[in-house]
Amino acid sequence: MTVFEAIKTRRSVRKFKSTPIPDDVIDEMLETARLAPSGGNAQNHAFGVIRDNSLKTQLAKAAGDQMWIVSAPVVMACCGDISWDIVNQPDDDFGVVVNNSRFGVGFVKSMNKYPDRRALMKLWNNGAPVLAGEHIALTAVSHGLSSCWIGYLDVDKASEILNLPKHMVCLYLLPLGYADEIPGERELKSIEDISFYDTWGKNRK
Secondary structure (H helix, E strand, O other), X not given: OOXXXXXXXXXXXXXXXXXXXXXHHHXXXXXXXXXXXXXXXXXXXXXXXXXXXXXXXXXXXXXXXXHHHHHOOEEEEXXXXXXXXXXXXXXXXXXXXXXXXXXXXXXXXXXXXXXXXXXXXXXHOOOOOHHHHHHHHHHHHHOOOEEOOEOOOOHHHHHHHOOOOOOEEEEEEEEEEOEOOOOOOOOOOOHHHHOOOOOOOOOOO
């Protein structure tokens, strides 16, 4: 299966067979996550392979009581490292320069005044595991597996359940398994709706 075929085939699934996922497939998924890009090559992500039913049940409750999550033989805990705090960096730090450029100096300064630094670092690093996690999701498809991204999550509770250190937080769950349902077709925008050439409003001639 090509990457394009995996992308076309991927669907969000919320019902799974009890068939276990082979260890070599899990290893391959983790390897593709390891190879994923990250901002500044920070590699500020980590993935928990959750197979214990008690832990899956607790995580499902932390995800707004989405108990279908427990049916997945594996739930990937997609975690981010929140130890880097922009407020502690010098003005010439590359991360500071980049964030000032992206969001504006005024915005960054206002965020630096926010007292709950842990909450703010969760926001700043919300995307930390996403690229690597999608590598996992697409690798899963290539092995006949399905998944579903879970962002509706009490991240502090999930982090507590997983006994994460203070500098790590579980930002998403990614249940994985062999689908026990046939998802319907998605309504997707056209290429013209999601693209432009050179400047906004110009399509390819």
